[in-house]
Amino acid sequence: MSSLFASLGLAQSALRAQQFGLQITQQNIGNANSPGYTRERANLFPGDPVTIGTTQLGTGVAIGPVESFRNRFLDFRISQEMQTQGEFGSKSLALEQVDAFLSASASGGLEKALSDFFNSFSSLANAPEDMTLRQQVIVRAQELSTQFGVIYDKIQNLQALQNRVIADDVNEIDSITSGIASLNKQIAAAQALKSSDEPTLRDQRQELIDKLSGLIDFSYFENDSGMITIVTRQGSPLVESDQSHEMQTVASSDGQNLRVILDDSDITSEIQSGEMGGALAIRDQVLPSYLKQLDDMADSLITEVNAQHKLGSDYSGAQGGNFFLELGSKEGAAKSLALAISKPTQIAAASLGAGPGSNSNALAMADLSGKKMAALNGSSLGDYYANLVFTVGSDNRSAGDGLQTQNAVLVQLQNQRDSFSGVSLDEEATNILRYQKAYEGAARFMQVVSSLTDEILQLVGG
Amino acid sequence: MRVTQSMSYRSFLANVENLNSRLEDASQQVSSGKKLNHLKDSPTGSAELVELRSELSRIDQFRSNSDSSNFVLNATDSVLTSVFNLLTDIFTRGSEAASDTATQATRDTILKEIRGMRDQIFSLANTKLSGRSIFAGSRVTAPAFSISDNTVTYLGDEVINTIKISDGVQVTQNVVGSEAFTSVFNTLQDLISAIHAHDSASIKAALGQFSTTFGKLSEFRAKVGVELSKIQSVQLEYDGMESTIKTRQSGVEDANLAEAITQMNQIQTALQASLAAQGAVSKKNLFDFLG
Numbered sequence: 107m108s109s110l111f112a113s114l115g116l117a118q119s120a121l122r123a124q125q126f127g128l129q130i131t132q133q134n135i136g137n138a139n140s141p142g143y144t145r146e147r148a149n150l151f152p153g154d155p156v157t158i159g160t161t162q163l164g165t166g167v168a169i170g171p172v173e174s175f176r177n178r179f180l181d182f183r184i185s186q187e188m189q190t191q192g193e194f195g196s197k198s199l200a201l202e203q204v205d206a207f208l209s210a211s212a213s214g215g216l217e218k219a220l221s222d223f224f225n226s227f228s229s230l231a232n233a234p235e236d237m238t239l240r241q242q243v244i245v246r247a248q249e250l251s252t253q254f255g256v257i258y259d260k261i262q263n264l265q266a267l268q269n270r271v272i273a274d275d276v277n278e279i280d281s282i283t284s285g286i287a288s289l290n291k292q293i294a295a296a297q298a299l300k301s302s303d304e305p306t307l308r309d310q311r312q313e314l315i316d317k318l319s320g321l322i323d324f325s326y327f328e329n330d331s332g333m334i335t336i337v338t339r340q341g342s343p344l345v346e347s348d349q350s351h352e353m354q355t356v357a358s359s360d361g362q363n364l365r366v367i368l369d370d371s372d373i374t375s376e377i378q379s380g381e382m383g384g385a386l387a388i389r390d391q392v393l394p395s396y397l398k399q400l401d402d403m404a405d406s407l408i409t410e411v412n413a414q415h416k417l418g419s420d421y422s423g424a425q426g427g428n429f430f431l432e433l434g435s436k437e438g439a440a441k442s443l444a445l446a447i448s449k450p451t452q453i454a455a456a457s458l459g460a461g462p463g464s465n466s467n468a469l470a471m472a473d474l475s476g477k478k479m480a481a482l483n484g485s486s487l488g489d490y491y492a493n494l495v496f497t498v499g500s501d502n503r504s505a506g507d508g509l510q511t512q513n514a515v516l517v518q519l520q521n522q523r524d525s526f527s528g529v530s531l532d533e534e535a536t537n538i539l540r541y542q543k544a545y546e547g548a549a550r551f552m553q554v555v556s557s558l559t560d561e562i563l564q565l566v567g568g
Numbered sequence: 569m570r571v572t573q574s575m576s577y578r579s580f581l582a583n584v585e586n587l588n589s590r591l592e593d594a595s596q597q598v599s600s601g602k603k604l605n606h607l608k609d610s611p612t613g614s615a616e617l618v619e620l621r622s623e624l625s626r627i628d629q630f631r632s633n634s635d636s637s638n639f640v641l642n643a644t645d646s647v648l649t650s651v652f653n654l655l656t657d658i659f660t661r662g663s664e665a666a667s668d669t670a671t672q673a674t675r676d677t678i679l680k681e682i683r684g685m686r687d688q689i690f691s692l693a694n695t696k697l698s699g700r701s702i703f704a705g706s707r708v709t710a711p712a713f714s715i716s717d718n719t720v721t722y723l724g725d726e727v728i729n730t731i732k733i734s735d736g737v738q739v740t741q742n743v744v745g746s747e748a749f750t751s752v753f754n755t756l757q758d759l760i761s762a763i764h765a766h767d768s769a770s771i772k773a774a775l776g777q778f779s780t781t782f783g784k785l786s787e788f789r790a791k792v793g794v795e796l797s798k799i800q801s802v803q804l805e806y807d808g809m810e811s812t813i814k815t816r817q818s819g820v821e822d823a824n825l826a827e828a829i830t831q832m833n834q835i836q837t838a839l840q841a842s843l844a845a846q847g848a849v850s851k852k853n854l855f856d857f858l859g
Contacts, residue, residue, distance in 0.1 A: 138573065205607045209614075217618060221625045228629045231731050232636040232741075235700060235708050456706060457727070463700060463708030465729045465741075472732075488622045496615035499607030506608060517582045521575045528572035535854035 110562070112163075113555045119166030120548035123150050126169050127541040134529045134537075142313035144527040146305055147173045174305035178328075180523045181312055185326070187519060188319035189379045191512035195320075196271060196384030197392070198509045200264055201502035204396065207260050208498055219253040220487060222246045224475035230455055231465040231472060235421070240450030247429070247445050254404055254440040261393050261400075268389035269364045275321050275382040276353045276366060282318045283336065283350035286311055290333040291348040297332040304332075323379030340376040342368050363389060392501065397440070399494050404439035406481045406490075408432065410474050412446075418454035418467025426454025426467070573853075580846045587839045594832040603823040613820045620817045627810055634733040634799050634806075637741050641796050644702060644743055647692045648789045651752065654685050654692075655785070658756065659778050661685075665763045666771040679763045686756045690715055693749050703745030712745040713753075718760055720753040722746040734802045739795045748788045751781045 130148040137143040149170030155162040208215075226246040230239045289311040296304040311334065315326065318336070324344060326336045336345040344351055355364040366374045366382075377383045408430040415429040428446040433439050447453065455471075456464035475488060482490045596605050607614040664670060665678040694711045695702055704712035704724030712724045724745050730738045755777040762770035 202606075209605070209607055217621065221622055225625060225629045228732070229632060231729070232633060233698065233700060234729075236698070460727050461704075461706035461708065461725060463704065463729070464706035464727045465731070469731065488619065492615040492618035495607060495618050496611045499609075499611030499614045502606070503608035503611060513582070517578060521578060524572050524575045524578070525570045528570075528574045530570060530572040532854040533570075535858060539858065 110555055110559050114552065114559075116164070116166040117548050117552040117555060119153070119168070121545060121552070123148075123167040123169055124541045124545035124548060126150075128538065128545070130172060131534050131537040131541065135531065135534045138529040138531060138534075142309045142316070143529070144174050144176045144305060144309055145529045147175070149173050171300060172302055172305065174308070175527045176305075176308065176312075177523060177526050180519060180526065181315070182326075184516065184519050184523060185315055185319040187512060187515050188316060189323045189383075191509065191516060192320040192381040193323075193379040193384040193387075194505055194509040194512055196268075196381045197388055198502070198505040200268065200385075200388040201392070201498070201505050203264055204261065204393075204498050205502045207257060208495055216250075216253040216257055217491060219246070219250040220491065221475075223250045224472050227455075227468050227472035230453070231468040233463075234455035234465045234468050235462040237450050240421075240453050240455075243453055244445065244447070244450060250407075251443040251445065254400065254443050258397065258400055258440045261396055265363075265389050265393045268385040268393075271385040272364050272366065272382055272389075273355050275380075275385070276355050279318065279321055279344075279382075280350070280352050282314050282321075283345050283353075286314050286318070286334065286336065286345050287348050287350035289314070290345065294331045294333050294348075319380065321380045322377055322382045338368070338373060338376050339378060340373070342371070342373055342376060344368070396494065396498065398437075399490070399497075400440040401436050401438065402482060403487055403490055404443045405433075405436045406479045407487060408439065408443065409481070410477065410479060411471065414467065414470050414474060415454050417458060417470070419456045419458055419460060419464075420454045421451035421462045423456075423459070423461070425458065427452070429453075576846075576849065580842070583842055584839065587835055587842060591832065591835045591839060594828060594835055597823040597828040598825065598832055601823055601825065602821050603828070604821045610820075616820055617817065620813055620820070623813050624810065624817075627806055627813070630733050631803075631806055633731050634739075634803055637731055637733065637739050638796070638799050638803075640697060640702060640741055641739075641792055641799070643695065643697055645789065645792045645796065647695050647703075648743070648748070648785060648792065651689050651692055651749075652782070652785055652789065654689050655752065655778070655782065658682050658685050658759070659775065662759050662763070662771065662775050662778075666768060666775055668768055670768075672766060675763055675766055679760065682756075682760060682763065686753075686760065689749075689752065689756070690720060693745055693753075702742060703748065705742070705744050705746075713749070718757050720749075720757070722750065733799060734805065737798065737802055739798055740791070743788055743792065748785065751777075751784045755781045 127148040127150060130146050134145050149172065150167050151170055153165035153168040155164050157163075223243075223246045226239075226243045230236075230243055233239055289307055293304060293307045293311060295301075296307055315334070315336075318324065323339050324336050325339070326334050326345075328334050329347075331347075333347045334345065335343065335347070337343050342351075344353070351369055354367045356367050357363075358365050365372050366377060366386075374386065377386055411430055412428045412432065415426040418426045420426055431442075431444045431446045433442050453468075455468035456462060457466040460466075476486050478484045478486055479490075485493065593605075597603050604610055604613055604617070661678045661681055665675045665682075670678075690713060693703055693713050700708040701710065701712045701724070702708075704710065706727035706729075707724045710723055712722065714721050714723055722745055726744050726746065728744060729741045731741055732738055755774065758777065759771065759774040762774045
C-alpha cells in the first residue's frame, strides 16, 4: 500500500523529469546551428522499485546521465580527410597562379621572346651587314633575358608567399594546440565527476581538432581519462595530456625559407599534408622543379648559342666571342641570363674569316631553335617549354581535381556525422510534444492526488 | 536515415557552389570564345598550342625571307639582263669595227662608244642594294670591282649566301661577281685593246670570245631564274600551310559557341531549379504545424 504523499512524490519526480527533458530539447533546438554541436538526449528510466512486504512499488522516474550522440570513428575520418583537403587547397591556390602566368604569356612573355630571338637571326641572314638588323638581334636577346627573369621572379615570389602561409599556420596551430591541451584538462575533470559539461567541452575540443586538421597532418587518440594525444606523422607530439608543444619557425641557413621547429628539432620534412604540408610541397618541390626547368633552358641557350657564335666572324672579321655571359652555375641561370656583347658589330653572323655580308653563321644561329639539345633530354628549346606548359597545366589540374574530390568526400562524411549527431527540428518538435504531454499528465495526476488529499483532510480535520 | 536541416543545407550549398563554378567556366568560354582559358583546361592542348604558335611564327619568317630573296634576285636578274643587252650592242659595234673597210675615224668612234658601254657594265657590276654590293660575295661594304686603265679587278670574294624559305627549301641569294663577270671584262678588255690597236685580226679574235662570254652569262641568268621560280612556287604554299595550322589551332582552343551557350543555359536552369527546390523544401518543419 502506498500513501498519497508517496504518490505526490511520484508525480513530482515525473514533473521534474519531463521538465528536464524539455530543457534538453530546448538546448538542442537552440544549438541547432552551432557548429560542432552534438545533440543530447535526456535519459529517463524508471526508478528502482521498492519492495514492501510482497509488493513491489515503483519510485517514479529517474534522470540518467545525458546522452551525447558522438561518433568517434566519423570524427577521426573527417579529421583525416580534412588534412588532405587542406593540402590540395593550398596546392591548388599556388598552382592556379603559375597556370595564370603561363596562360597569359601565350600572347607575349617567354614563348614569344624565344621565338622572336631566333627569328631575328633569320632576318639578319638576309642582310648580315645591316646595322639595323644587327641591333634588332641585340634588342630581341635583351627581351629574352627580361622575359626569363619575369617568370622566374613570379615563381620565386610565389615561393616566398608560401613562407607567409607557413608562418601564419604555425601561429594558428600553436593557439589551437594550447586550446586543446586546456580542454583536455577540463574534460578529464568533467569525466571524472560525470559533469553535465562534458558533452559541450568535447564538442569544443572536436571543433579545434577539425580546425587543426585543415592545417597540418597528424594522428590522434584518446586515453581512458578522456585526454587526447596528438602526434605528427613521424610521431612528434603536439599535444600530450594537458600540455601542448609549441611549434616555431626559423629561417633556413640560406636565409630564404622558413624551417619548422618542434621541441628543438626540425620537423619540416615530417609535414606532408594539411595546408602547411601543401605549402611546403609547393615551396620545396613543385616550384623548384619549375625553376630548374627554366634554368635548364637558359643554360642550354647560353651553351649552344655561345658555341655557335664562336664558329663565326663578326662585322670586323674577328672571331665571335661569347654571345651571352657565361655563368658559373646552372642554378639561377634563367635569372642571370645576360648579353656578353654590347655592340651590333660584335655579332658573328658570317662564316669564319668571311666578309660582313656572309650569313652562314646567322643561319646556323637561327637553326638552333629547332636543335635537339642533349641537356634538355633531346628536346629543342621550344619543345622543352611546351613540356613545361604541359606539366604546369597537369599539376594544376591534379590539385584542382583532388580538391573537388575532397570537398565531395567531406560533404558526404559531414552529412553522415550530422545524420547521427545533428539536430533535427522535426524530431525536437516531437520531443516537445512528448514531454509536454507527459508533464500535463503528471500535473493532472498531481491535481487528482491533491484533491483526494483535500478530501481526506476534510474527513479528518473537519 | 535521419535527415537534419544542417544536412540538407550542406548538400544544397555544395550543389549550388558546384553549379556556380561550372557556370563561371561555361560563361568564360562563351565570352572568350575559347575552351582553353587555363592550362589545366587541357594540358596536352595547351602544349600543342605552344608548338602551333611556333610553327606560325616560322612561316611568317619564311615569308619575310622569301620576300627579301625575291627582291635581291629580281635586281640581280635585271642587272644580268641589262649586261647581256649591252654586250649584244657592243658585239654589233665591235663587228662593225672588225670590218676591213672600217676607217680609223670609225674605229675611234666605235671605241669611244664601246668604252662607254663597258663603263655602264662596270657600273652595273657594282650595283648596290640598300648600300650592299650584291656581286661582291661577302665583302658587301665595298665595291665589287675596281678599274684602272682598262683593267678591271675583282675586289670581292666567292662567298654565296643561302636562306631558308621553307622546311628543307633553300634559295641562293647572290651571284658571285668574279664568276659572272670575269669573262665579260676580259673579253671587253681584249676587244677594246684590239680596236685601239686598229688590228682587224685581233678584233675578230676578240669578237670570237663573245660566244663563250654570252654562254657564261646565260648560265647565270638561268640559275637566278631557277631560284626565282623556286621562290614563286613556295610562296604559293604559305597560305595553305598557315591555314592548316590555324584550323588545327582553332580545333584545339576555340569553343563551339553554340554548344557553350547551350551548356551555360542548362547549368543556369539547373541552378534555378536547385534554388527553387530548396526554397520549397525548407519552408516547413513540424513547429509550423503545432499549435
